[in-house]
Amino acid sequence: MAPPLHTSALSCPSTPPDGALHLLPVAVSTPAHSSVGEPLSYASSTPLPPGTLVRVPLGAREVLGVVWDAPEHAAPLPPGVQPRAIAGVLEGVAPLAPAWRRLVAFAARYYQRSVGEVALAALPPQLRDLGPQQLARRLRRAPPPVHSPGATENVALSAEQASAVAEIHTQPGPFLLFGSTGSGKTEVYLQCVAQALAADPQAQALVMVPEINLTPQLESRVLARFAPLYGDAAVVSMHSGMTPAQRLKSWLAAHTGAARIVLGTRMAVFASLPRLAVIVVDEEHDASYKQQEGARYHARDLAVWRAREQGARVILGSATPSLESWHASRPPSAGDPRGGRYQRLYMPSRIGAGQLPRVCVVDMGQQPRGAVFSPPLLAAITERVQRGEQCLVLLNRRGFAPVLHCHACSWKSDCPHCSAHQVFHKIDRTLRCHHCGFASRVPRACPACGNLDIAPIGRGTEQLEEQLAALLRNVIVEPAGRAARVGRIDADTTRAKGALEEQLAQVHAGEVDVLVGTQMVAKGHDFRRITLVAAVQPDGALFSSDFRAPERLFALLMQAAGRAGRDALYVAAQGQDAQMWIQTWHPEHPVYAALRRHDWPAFAAQQLAERAEAGMPPFAYQALVRADARTQEAAQGFLTAAAEAARAAQLPGLEQVFLFPPVPLTIQRVAGVERAQMLLESPSRAALQHFLSAWQALLHAERARHKGLVRWLVDVDPQAI
Structure with a gap:
């Protein structure tokens, strides 16, 4: 939806005559595509400060609203128009701070949405439904703010970590922390959060990750560090995977100051944090920070704006920064004496003298025809598994096969509602559209010609899991003396609540020898025994019409490579370097050439030069x-x-x-x-x-x-x- 029209007709005087009703602007979520989007005028018998949560009538419904700031040049209501009265005030909830309202107003203005839509989407859904008595009970259960100065845990930092922490502590930023996978970026974040909380007994921190599946791992680490100092209630999470009651509890804890640290995905950038002191955006390059429905905001960019506006420090971290952030952190040069507006911090070394994995590129043009796993890669996986090491096989396509096909009449399993194929899922014998969700049973014969010989084309993670299990069925894992086990983690296997945590625990416990997965396991996870990572079909992104495709492929593969060899002592004990294998039909492509050297700066320079010549972002x-x-x-x-x-x-x-x-x-x-x-x-x-x-x-x-x-x-x- 677009911003509103005729905003002057929707505003009202902020100081009505004595004895008259007070006309208050209230931000509400108006119907999509209506031209009414700015705060609407409502009557109140008492003045209410901006930021107050109220319930107001809108059409035939009663909805949640936020009393907004009156515009400088307010126009009176048209003659004969009688404003409707505010239905009630959410007592016990302090007004939303001016800084929060400015953030919402900026996001609405920049992303071309209405203020009410952004404001109400940023609030927990249960606030819209709870009555006054229910809300009062929730507030009574909320823990009081904990203000314990405490001492931070004494963790030995590497020289690179200590230098980064010192720079962040003494310089204003914004900061781009460019650290290789395994360099200890998370510890830098925790140190900076600890310093901010210790310096101010009311300070709050926001730590963001791109995906829900990364929050449990981070939450356990943050709780272990800060719960002894500030209590368990001082750390809360915010993401869409939580129940409405959980989201409301976390929001209230942040809004009241009881929560000192908020962990969350992109939605957390709108958390009500009155004393915000530091913002961390981990894996800042990740496309998941861009909202793809409703108000299409970018949480990373809003985090930078919010930090500057609230006087907080902001740290963007990545081993493969977005080209926008990389360009914004360029150092001064003769031709560009001012440089970028971000400060770039380097952490190229892995913790514990660990080495980045050696990249092995396999030319599939030289391998047996139709091979899914080239003989050299299969031999490398077999050797690792026999020694008790773990391997990760990456394929960013779930299901068994992308399409079913009839060779007799060329029928394909097209979705009847989308211009896309239904994906074949062998486990439950269904065809599923990954765009609209339409599902159907696999036909016994071709629906068009009756041919019984319909076959899958292409491969998904289900098929890789099945084929690997067959290829490794006679491999014995030493010293356990058991058969090799293959596991799979993707959106299909993690649908049930708690399924992801359970499967990750199995990997960490050594119950899985080869893990097949999509991009959801390629970033952020700290697998200590994985020493080999393989990308079996990465070429699809090389020739995409999207100019960002090479950047995303490089980031995905480098993040995946970072899952291998994270425990330097374990790798050293095995007597063989960690490896990243890439099977490709284009071994000389610049993406793979730069990946061999783990050279993000060179790849970024080449990509930026191409974009500058073509007039593409960040140069347009x-x-x-x-x-x-x-x-x-x-x-x-x-x-x-x-x-x-x-x-x-x-x-x-x-x-x-x-x-x-x-x-x-x-x-x-x-x-x-x-x-x-x-x-x-x-x-x-x-x-x-x-x-x-x-x-x-x-x-x-x-x-x-x-x-x-x-x-x-x-x-x-x-x-x-």
Whole structure:
């Protein structure tokens, strides 16, 4: 949804005459695609400070709202308009701080959404449903704030870690902590958090990770460090995998100051933290920090803005930083005396004198035809498993096979609702669309011609697990004297609550010898006995139409390589270096050449040079306008008409914004809805923002004229094109 129109008509005077009702602006989540988005005016018998949580009528419903700041130049309500009264105040919850409201207002403005939508999405859902008595009971159960100065745990730091901690303590930042996998970045984060909490008895810290499955491991480590000093209740988590009651409890603890440390995924960037002192964004390059539904904000970028606005330190950490952050942290040079606005900190060495794994690239053009595992890789896996070591096999595609195919009539297992194939899952004999969720049983024969010989094409993690188990069935693990065991971790095996933790515990306990997994096990996990990692089919990303694909592939493979050889003493005892194997049909590709040397700076320099020449981010700024409609013609027609209207109106900033023609998305139909998009690009961020803001009224007007349109949205700084 877009920002609102006619904002002056929705504001109100902040100082009504004596004896009159007080007119208060209240941010509410208005219906999608309505032109009403700014705070609405409601009547109150008493003045309420901005940030107060209230319940207000909206249409036939009663909804949660936030009393907002009155604009400087407020217009009175139109004659004859009677404002509706506020239904009630959420007593016992302190008003949301001005810094939080400024964060929400900035996010709404920059990402072209309404203030109410962003504000209400940032609050725990249960606040919308609890009555006054239920909320009062929750507040009584909330633990009181713990203000214990305590002493931090004495952990011996490497010279690189100590230098990074000292720089962060004495310099303002923002900081980009560029540390190789296994270099001890997490310990640097904990040291900086400890210093901030010890310096101020009310200080709070926010530590963010890109995915839910990384929070339990981090939470246990943070609790072990800080619970003895501040109590268990001082550390809380925030992510979408929690129950509504858990999310509310964590939010209240952070809002009241009882929680000193908040751990979370991208949604945690909006946590109410009145005394925020430090923000950590781990694996800052990860695309998961970009929200892909509703307000499409980037949590990393908001974290940097929030830290600057609240006077907090912000640390972005990664072994493969995003090219945007890498460019922003460039050191001064003769041609660029100012350099970037971030401060880059280096930690190239692994803890304990460990070495990064040796990269072995296998040319599949020289291997037996049809081989899934090349003979050299299979021999290396077998040798490691026999010695009791663990291996990780990476394939970023779940299921057994991407598609079923009939060789007689060329039928494929297409999804009836999407322009995509249904994926074959052999375990439960189903065909599943990974885009809309539609599932069906595997047919006994070809639905088109009756041929009984329908076969899977391509491979997924299920198939790799099955084939590896067959290939290793006669391998004996020493000194245990048992048969080798193959396990799998992907989105299918971790659906049940607690399943991921249970499977990771099995890996850590040595109950799995070869782990097959998707990208969810390739980053952040500290597997101490894995000494070999193999990527069996990584070439698909090399020739993607998305200009960010090589960067993402390099990051994924380097993160995966970092799972091998993390325990230097264990690797040394085995008498053989850790290894990263890559099977490819393009062994001389620059991605693999740089990966052999673990040389992110060289790869980044080459990619940045290409982007500078092509005028792509971070040297230009982009936005996508997407249209979903009943037909592809209607979707593209809306975008074309909106572009023509913008040119006819000569909107501000248009002279610096290039509008590309609308095109279908790669997966152009999902759940029966056709999708098209239009790319906007500009060398000026300000010009692009001015144009998008001015364009909103025309987009709303065009939507009214295109009856086949289902919805439209704006995606600022898109991460996938």
